[in-house]
Amino acid sequence: MEHKIIDTKEVVIRFTGDSGDGMQLTGTLFADASALYGNEISTFPDYPAEIRAPQGTVAGVSGFQVHIGATEVKTPGDLCDVLVAMNPAALRANAKWAKPGASIIIDTDSFDEKSIQKAGFQTLDPISELKLEDYNIVASPITTLTKESLKDSGLDNKAIIRSKNMFVLGMCYFMFTRPIEFTEAYLEKKFAKKPHLIAPNKKVLNDGYNYAHNIHAIPSTYRIEPAKQEKGVYRNISGNVATAWGLLAASEKSGRPLFCGSYPITPATVILEELAIYKQLGAKTVQCEDEIAGICTSIGAAYAGNLAVTSTSGPGLSLKSEALGLAMITELPLVIIDVQRSGPSTGIPTKTEQTDLNQALYGRNGECPVMVMASRTPSDCFRAAFYAAKYALEHMMPVILLSEGFLGNGSEPWKIPSMAEYPAINPPIIKECEGKFKPFERDPETFVRKWALPGTPGLEHRVGGLEKTPAGAVSSDPQVHEKMVAARAAKIAKVADCIPDLEVIGEQSGDVLIVGWGGTFGHLYTATKNLLEQGMKVGFAHFDYINPLPKNTAEVLSKFKKIIVCELNSGHFVNYLRAKEPDFKYEQLNKVQGQPFMVQEIVDAVKAL
């Protein structure tokens, strides 16, 4: 049988196996190699909360989906064209994500009676039980082949078996005509300190490649041409790393050293880990005893003149709420990053959701509005974090930046910007003043107060959680309180003068406006493109700024006959819009499954309107 080479615009591949099978690494290497090859890519890690859930069970299955394309790729893809399932549990948990007729690569060595039963199958024939007979099942004895490949390597049995993910990766490189060199270079770097592991890993990778070439079970290989990309230097970046780097960029631009006080929590931890590396860029991190200490050390650092940041996920944001009020009333700059995950409480901690919007908008005692922003894609986290810091510093207030597990863990190629393209950041630092310094006196235009840093002679003053007069004296005068409440709120509302207008993608007026915010951007964008191709008159408006809303919000909303607000919660943003822009009627599409949207779901919902 001759190999067919199929030219295709895009392919989705899903690597799944036991938590210990190294599927996250396999997926990442595949994605990186594809990005280097010049494809557009988008990735989606889907892993269990347990580091090592019971081996061979469905609960312990870890997955990594990669979407590669010769044209625009904005989502990790709804369903996959190729599913790699390293054991029966992985097959059972993931068969539903395979397109009808997809290729499914399984390691037959792991499909023994015991493993099949452990995965919860009723029969010993998983393929029929899952009704996969019409799929292209590539059944290979991957473990045996890996053992054979490495029998002279000198590695022990355990290390050999652990290398089977490299064998599968090699098979996939053949199937998708990927270059192997990038991964070889990676292995050399990774095992620089254990050089005896380099050669065996390379060997098993190449043996996998050659095996796939030689067997006839793989009827066709795919060719996905490099995408037409803008000229420039590119890199792959995940949302959490981009967030950390955006903060470092804001620190450099503002001249304010970065301080991050945080407590580890999935899926936000990488931000703290990443910032901890860059001491040479002036970043100081404190791994605190809890989230309250995280935000409070940051507030202390802000008072002392740093660009202060605290990163967390939903449960941590709950713990920070009281202190967030303190940052708000003391009018200190602070960036709070919430990489949202499924809740309430511990919910499904490794899964993505947008269910913290209400908490971000309202979750504090007293009159306490804060600026709320969101990131839209993994690489966009850089821009979003930079601007969150800019607004916090220039307007002397806390800013909540909402990210999502989907963005934080996901990655995509990114055209590297130059810092020269980014604007200056000018915090309102005061060095001297006539008479006594009045900490809560405001700029008449922006209502922003001045920032006097301890250490500056003559500007000694006190701030705190108690209501104060503009001069800084404690006051429980009813009129003073009402005025100060209004002034703080007005200051935040005024930020609307600085943020960009809401843009509409697709038709600028027409039948349906698709509305979203945050990490659903890619799915909503792709759905919009689909609908436009089908001739529908749709536009798409994605909100990066939630409080305050862009000034042209009402104008945009008024241009369409119908508005559908799509979000991964029960309707937080749509209800916010109903309150803020009550002149419009809103339809809604909601999903609360700990999973991203599927493009098809959005397309169907819009068509059903």
Added chain:
Amino acid sequence: MKYTLQDFKSDQEVKWCPGCGDHAVLASVLRSMPAVCEELGINKENLVFVSGIGCSSRFPYYMDTYGFHGIHGRATALSTGMKVANPELCIWQMTGDGDSLAIGGNHFIHAIRRNININVILFNNRIYGLTKGQYSPTSKFGLVTKTSPYGTIEQPFTPGQLVLGARGTFFARTLDYDLALNQEILPIAAKHKGTSIIEFCTNCVIYNDGTHKEWSARELRDDTTITLRHGEKMLFGKNKEKGIVLDKETLQLKVVKLGENGITEKDILVHDAHTDNVGIHTMLVNMKYPDYPVALGVIRDVEDKTYDDNLWNQVCEVEAKAKIKSVDELLHSGATWTVEK
């Protein structure tokens, strides 16, 4: 001296109840600050007074320095952030027994464990003052308060023991009204590099009047307290006729009288605040009236690395070795590829 007490007084009206022990703490701090600035070679603008919530936490408003009145329990975290952000600042944290040992207990022990270079004045009135008289983590067992109408059923912390258990490097105990001793202790605390905890036994005249009185009353003090000074014999009593020895059989401290049973001054322990050995310091902080005199003064003052120094040293080390020196360089670090057209 560069400053006088007046330089540190703010224009705010002091609102504590008449007779509250906190007034005396304020007087002690105001009087000590000129010496603190002198000895540390710092200016007034480098002082920051930080607090949580409670009667005692109103303190920063009464100082004409930089100040931050925080939220309940979190002053330690605020102070930590300030000190890390700007190690030039000399931080004084004012906190109540509820503020630091109940709601803020976690931050309190971890700041001590990290040995961040801040000074903490712990106002121990053994009650919640601001919320009008509920028992605190230092209230005596059985104390009748509004939330313990039949007496508390929980044992109190001894703050010093907690501090030492958390690896404390500095602990001093004193009495609100003893201005002379306070002015002796505060500059020593300021000079100590690390977390300095100074327990002020204060009196809440309204809700817990006389809580320390059985040993703290002026007329009793000669016999009920012992003031420890590094390098000095542990003697007390009106004519220094009593002392502390270590009973070699029970390995416990023992009160003795000079001249009785052949005891001479030579047998009396010499206070070593600088010894790393936490055992003897633990015995000293745990001396309770009436079995022992209550120990006042600087009980422990040992040198150790501080968190802020360690952090800044690490920053310098990394800076010296680092290849990435700007964000532009960072963005181009690692694997990149070029698209040309």
